[in-house]
Amino acid sequence: MIHRTIPAVQGPDLSLQSCWQEQLRSVITCPQHLLQILGLNATDLGYSEEALGAFALRVTPAFVARMEHGNPRDPLLMQVLPHQNEMRQQDSAQWQMDPLAESHYRAAEGLIHKYRGRVLLIAAPQCAINCRYCFRRHFPYEENAPSRKEWQQSFNYIREDSSIEEVILSGGDPLVLSDRQLEWLIEEIENIEHVKRLRIHSRLPIVLPARLSERFNRRLSMSRLQSILVIHANHPNEIDEEVCCALRASRDAGITLLNQSVLLRGINDNCDIFTMLSNKLFECGVLPYYLHLLDKVKGASHFQVEKSEALTLYNKLRAQLPGYLVPQLVEEIPGADSKTVIA
Numbered sequence: 621m622i623h624r625t626i627p628a629v630q631g632p633d634l635s636l637q638s639c640w641q642e643q644l645r646s647v648i649t650c651p652q653h654l655l656q657i658l659g660l661n662a663t664d665l666g667y668s669e670e671a672l673g674a675f676a677l678r679v680t681p682a683f684v685a686r687m688e689h690g691n692p693r694d695p696l697l698m699q700v701l702p703h704q705n706e707m708r709q710q711d712s713a714q715w716q717m718d719p720l721a722e723s724h725y726r727a728a729e730g731l732i733h734k735y736r737g738r739v740l741l742i743a744a745p746q747c748a749i750n751c752r753y754c755f756r757r758h759f760p761y762e763e764n765a766p767s768r769k770e771w772q773q774s775f776n777y778i779r780e781d782s783s784i785e786e787v788i789l790s791g792g793d794p795l796v797l798s799d800r801q802l803e804w805l806i807e808e809i810e811n812i813e814h815v816k817r818l819r820i821h822s823r824l825p826i827v828l829p830a831r832l833s834e835r836f837n838r839r840l841s842m843s844r845l846q847s848i849l850v851i852h853a854n855h856p857n858e859i860d861e862e863v864c865c866a867l868r869a870s871r872d873a874g875i876t877l878l879n880q881s882v883l884l885r886g887i888n889d890n891c892d893i894f895t896m897l898s899n900k901l902f903e904c905g906v907l908p909y910y911l912h913l914l915d916k917v918k919g920a921s922h923f924q925v926e927k928s929e930a931l932t933l934y935n936k937l938r939a940q941l942p943g944y945l946v947p948q949l950v951e952e953i954p955g956a957d958s959k960t961v962i963a
């Protein structure tokens with residue numbers, strides 16, 4: 621059992637964390653403010669106003685606190701700073717607004733039914749952080765923001781298809797919802813008899829760990845549904861003691877914790893980085909789950925790592941780690957029945 625082998629750590633007392641919603645309201649959206657905190661100058665960084673206009677800057681102070689002061693190549697900074705490379709012309713042909721063709725799988729407002737047995741609800745129209753490589757950076761959230769009444773169409777859709785055993789809350793980030801909104805959604809899903817599992821995809825446990833509150837953990841541990849929280853960390857520097865402490869509390873509440881990463885040029889395209897990441901995740905009670913090749917979303921081509929390079933990195937990783945700490949290397953091919961496992 622994972623949790624018996626991990627010693628207790630000294631960490632911040634989560635009960636003393638300021639309200640997570642207050643922290644969410646303090647999200648940094650001004651590039652000058654961000655660069656001032658880090659002691660950096662926009663002209664040295666390839667920062668682009670045009671890229672900012674195409675996709676806003678959003679980053680939590682907690683995530684910024686883990687960036688290295690004065691380092692223009694900081695791997696966390698590079699994930700969030702609008703960059704001139706995003707406007708490169710060669711993006712236009714191969715790199716698309718909807719790289720996974722999700723619009724084809726829209727079964728109701730805010731509901732995507734792509735794979736057998738599970739559906740995905742776009743539970744929230746925004747995130748606490750805007751990752752520059754995000755495959756939903758152009759997603760039409762305004763067309764997928766149902767009211768409570770409109771959500772009933774999605775619940776009816778799930779109710780009428782008894783093959784659906786798992787509901788995935790995604791977004792945007794579902795954990796930016798208030799506790800009341802989230803609890804309402806969970807209850808509606810619990811009321812659908814044939815649904816067995818609730819999966820939550822969220823980057824908040826990394827960028828705003830206070831969100832994993834006692835109330836959140838308690839609600840999931842009380843649920844009749846099996847709960848799986850899939851977090852998203854790309855680099856070991858994203859995990860500090862506060863993150864680790866929050867994750868362990870969720871794990872101790874009986875929530876299964878998995879991580880997915882995206883392979884990103886200049887950020888984590890290095891075997892040692894993934895070795896450190898997997899080890900850190902496991903110390904926090906999280907199993908590495910997927911390592912994704914970058915989805916070909918317009919504006920993100922400069923992050924691409926070629927498949928052959930990814931395979932070389934992956935084979936090295938397999939030689940360095942026990943099998944349970946090696947995530948599956950996958951890519952998402954529009955129209956396929958599931959994610960395509962590369963290795």
Ligand code: SF4
Nearest residue numbers: 747750751754792823
């Ligand atoms: S959906 Fe995930 S990857 Fe995309 S911007 Fe939000 S947190 Fe980042």
